[in-house]
Amino acid sequence: MKSLKYYYRDCLKNGYVLGAYNFNNLETLKGICLGCQRSKSPAFVSVSEGAFSYMGEEFIKNLFESAKKEYKIPIFLHLDHGKSFEICKKAVDIGFDSVMIDASALPFEENMKLTKKVVTYAHKKDVVVEAELGILSGVEDTVDANSDIYTNPQKAKEFVEKTGCDSLAVSIGTSHGAYKYKGKQKIHFDVLEKIEKEIPNVPLVLHGASSVPQEYVQMINTYGGNLQGANGTAEATLKKLATKHHIFKINTDTDIRLAYIGSLRKYLKENPAVFDPRKPNGTALEEVAKLVEHKNKKVFMCENKI
Numbered sequence: 001m002k003s004l005k006y007y008y009r010d011c012l013k014n015g016y017v018l019g020a021y022n023f024n025n026l027e028t029l030k031g032i033c034l035g036c037q038r039s040k041s042p043a044f045v046s047v048s049e050g051a052f053s054y055m056g057e058e059f060i061k062n063l064f065e066s067a068k069k070e071y072k073i074p075i076f077l078h079l080d081h082g083k084s085f086e087i088c089k090k091a092v093d094i095g096f097d098s099v100m101i102d103a104s105a106l107p108f109e110e111n112m113k114l115t116k117k118v119v120t121y122a123h124k125k126d127v128v129v130e131a132e133l134g135i136l137s138g139v140e141d142t143v144d145a146n147s148d149i150y151t152n153p154q155k156a157k158e159f160v161e162k163t164g165c166d167s168l169a170v171s172i173g174t175s176h177g178a179y180k181y182k183g184k185q186k187i188h189f190d191v192l193e194k195i196e197k198e199i200p201n202v203p204l205v206l207h208g209a210s211s212v213p214q215e216y217v218q219m220i221n222t223y224g225g226n227l228q229g230a231n232g233t234a235e236a237t238l239k240k241l242a243t244k245h246h247i248f249k250i251n252t253d254t255d256i257r258l259a260y261i262g263s264l265r266k267y268l269k270e271n272p273a274v275f276d277p278r279k280p281n282g283t284a285l286e287e288v289a290k291l292v293e294h295k296n297k298k299v300f301m302c303e304n305k306i
């Protein structure tokens with residue numbers, strides 16, 4: 001099985017990315033793995049701090065180990081948006097392959113200091129570290145949800161050199177959640193190109209990268225939900241970012257949630273007499289697998305990379 005470090009180099013060399021799919025329960029993890037197995041793709045499976053407390057340390061470890069054995073594909077356990085040294089240390093100690101320290105809401109010097117502390121600890125145990133510079137709206141809206149602050153290319157160079165982080169999450173116009181753009185979508189390719197010039201060898205990470213498929217928005221709205229005006233980044237744009245730039249990891253949570261919940265809503269509405277949880281959950285798992293297979297093959301271009 002190829003290592004995570006292999007993919008750090010190979011993605012940039014050969015123009016594809018690894019999906020980083022968030023999971024919150026058995027079904028979302030199995031759906032992600034099944035999709036990856038079908039497309040023969042490696043992937044990150046990501047756990048946010050919220051997912052960490054929802055599932056608990058023991059379940060996360062054991063679900064992940066079981067998934068690796070069951071699906072026999074390269075999956076890498078990743079901590080998503082770790083906000084403190086303590087949570088990153090915990091993830092390293094229990095065997096995560098990769099951690100993100102997200103100190104992007106802190107002033108530059110403090111972000112560097114905390115990031116470096118995590119890097120020093122994680123590297124001793126051979127765990128890779130993703131850091132972030134710039135602010136995305138959504139989950140990071142301790143700042144101001146409406147004002148994206150894009151990554152400064154010069155500062156990115158200093159940041160990476162001083163902290164020794166392995167990859168860098170950049171802010172170029174994407175945002176978290178199901179409501180990404182007020183008007184037309186706007187990705188700042190100019191900012192990205194400047195970053196790539198400054199740090200040509202650093203693998204970059206794109207957060208807030210769901211495309212918010214309208215079929216799922218419609219499904220949710222049709223079967224009792226209310227997601228009026230939800231929108232995301234076009235798949236064609238994501239494909240360009242995945243293949244023509246230095247991005248090596250694309251984070252996707254919202255689309256998994258939409259596929260899962262859309263499918264659950266539809267199943268339950270159409271089958272009012274069913275109360276066996278395996279039926280709606282099994283259908284939702286299959287919908288997640290379909291979504292992941294599609295993304296890997298048509299957007300992230302990581303089919304047959306295992």
Ligand code: G3H
Pocket residue numbers: 022048049050051080081139176177208253254
């Ligand atoms: O970007 C991060 C994820 O979407 C995390 O969401 O904190 O609700 O698990 P969560």
Ligand code: 13P
Pocket residue numbers: 022080081175176177178206207208209210211251252253254255
């Ligand atoms: P989305 O909300 O666009 O799926 O972004 C997820 C993400 O960035 C997780 O870190």
Ligand code: ZN
Pocket residue numbers: 081176207208251
């Ligand atoms: Zn994110």
